[in-house]
Amino acid sequence: MTTLRDPSPSRRIRANGDGTVYQRKDGRWEAAGYVLAPGNTRKRIRVYGTTRTEALAKLTEKIATSNRGVPVPSAQGSVSAYLTYWLEAVAVYQLRENTHTRYTACVNQHLIPGLGKKKLAKLTAKDVRTWLNQLRTTCQCCARNSDAGRDQPRCCAAGACCSKRLSPLTLAYIHSVLKSALEHAVREEEITRNVARNVRTGTPRPRRFEPLTADEARQFLHAARDDRLFALYELALRTGLRKGELLGLQWEDLDLHNGTASIRRTLQRTQTGGLTALPTKTRASERRIALPSECIHSLKRHREVQEGEREAAADDWRDNGLVFSTPAGGPIDPANLNRSFRAVLDRAGLRRIRFHDLRHSTATLLLEQGVELVVIKELLGHAHIGVTATVYAHVRIRLQRDAIDLLGRTLRNSTETTTGTNVGTDLPPCAPAVR
Structure with a gap:
């Protein structure tokens, strides 16, 4: 009577839909299976590992993700190729011309030189963080080779770097352009997540302005x-x-x-x-x-x-x-x-001052007169009242002082008021009441 022998590890029988796992001639293990692709289609993918367990784990993870309805990324090109496509086929129809011009300059000067060679599907949050840190500490004269067009070098070519670095506001703007591009890649199911959103650059301080009194x-x-x-x-x-x-x-x-x-x-x-x-x-x-x-x-x-x-x-x-x-x-x-x-x-x-500071002067003077924030928001045409509140936060601090002084006068008892007891001498001078 003949006895059945156990199949070899490379030829174990797997259930239908679980994919196949086998060892290649070069010694590596390869696992292949069908997963969900963009357009509600099925696509056969292959993953590799040094052991059967490693290759099988990679395939199982991708199949589990596919079963949750998340399609496998279809992006095969570089970040540079996708950014070029996004500017020419998407952003040009969604942005104003001047905004599109600024986005194009940002992509050509910073994004493509820094991240353009990386594969879009393999871009990680660590890559974005490393690039932003490098951009934050790089002299822009050196990066753009500005000395080449000058009659007399005065930066790196002269041996004395001017350390002209990007401002926090510019860094935040560059980061926002990258987030917008990757967000559209997610919507088109080119990638599964926007890695730029996982990188925190901090909130830059708004540009200071000095309105007219x-x-x-x-x-x-x-x-x-x-x-x-x-x-x-x-x-x-x-x-x-x-x-x-x-x-x-x-x-x-x-x-x-x-x-x-x-x-x-x-x-x-x-x-x-x-x-x-x-x-x-x-x-x-x-x-x-x-x-x-x-x-x-x-x-x-x-x-x-x-x-x-x-x-x-x-x-x-x-x-x-x-x-x-x-x-x-x-x-x-x-x-x-x-x-x-x-x-x-x-x-x-x-x-x-800038001409735009006349607009800031209007809002500041109105706030100091006690006009409601929502009225100023409608007058200035801000999209959200949070914009008005953030830009003119320094004025609201002064209004808080006025309100506190008014409350202090209210809480003083009649004895202190009539006898002139010097109770509040250490407080700031009282300002007019806030309407």
Whole structure:
């Protein structure tokens, strides 16, 4: 009677769907099986190990992941190839032109040189962390070989590195671009997870700004009163409109009888179209605001001046319907507005600030007067009230001091108030009550 012999380890019988495991001629073990692929299809994969147990464990893990409905990654190319595809086929249709230009520069200058050669499917959080740490400590003059285009080297080529490093805000921006690209790769089932989200870079401090005080704001308006664009400066300071929103404002957007303005577009310079009217920054930026009476009067005077310029230009007048235009009716370049704004600051004897700081000045002055945060959020056109609260946190600290002082006066008993007991001499001076 013949007896059955046990099968060899390489030929053990496995259940249907468990895949196969066998030893290769080179001594390694190979396991193969079918798993879920993108598009709800099945795909045969192969994994390898130095032992049968190792190869079988790898295959079992992938089959278990597939049974949970997670498809196997299909990405075979490099990070560089995917970033190029993402910019040309995806981001170009989802982003504004200027934003897409900044994303392209970020990818070409930082992402592709640092991570471009790695396989997309094998990119790990450790790779991203190592690259960010290296980027944080690298001199940008040395990395970009800036000395090659200079008549006289003054950095690494001269033997004295200037240590020009990227700011925390720039690092956070580069990291966010990578996260956006990998997030789309996850949605297209090219990879199973976004490894860039597992890397924490810390929250960078927001850019510091110094808004105008109430006295400086009055001084600025006085210096700009005889300026051709006085109505623009007053509207910017009293309503907090963005530069592009002011330059893209048209007469049809204004209702001077009822004192309202509809913000529908913004004027920006793009590489392809030059000065172009685009939709507002966000959906929340498209809003309707109330105009102060001072702005209504200045806008009426500005319209009379513009009518005079129209008659003087005659056939050379370009009718764009813009509220603020050049003497020939064309749109005002944002760079030219910056130069005019600096000239007004110099005439007023004020420190140099950005035009955008007029917007910060509006919000700061309103907060100091006790205006509710939600009202300021609607006036400025922020998408979320958290943005308003974060940007103007320094003002809210002062309002907290006012509230604490008010509470301190309330809690003092009548005896201390009438006898003049010096109980609160160590407290800061009381500020006006917060409404």
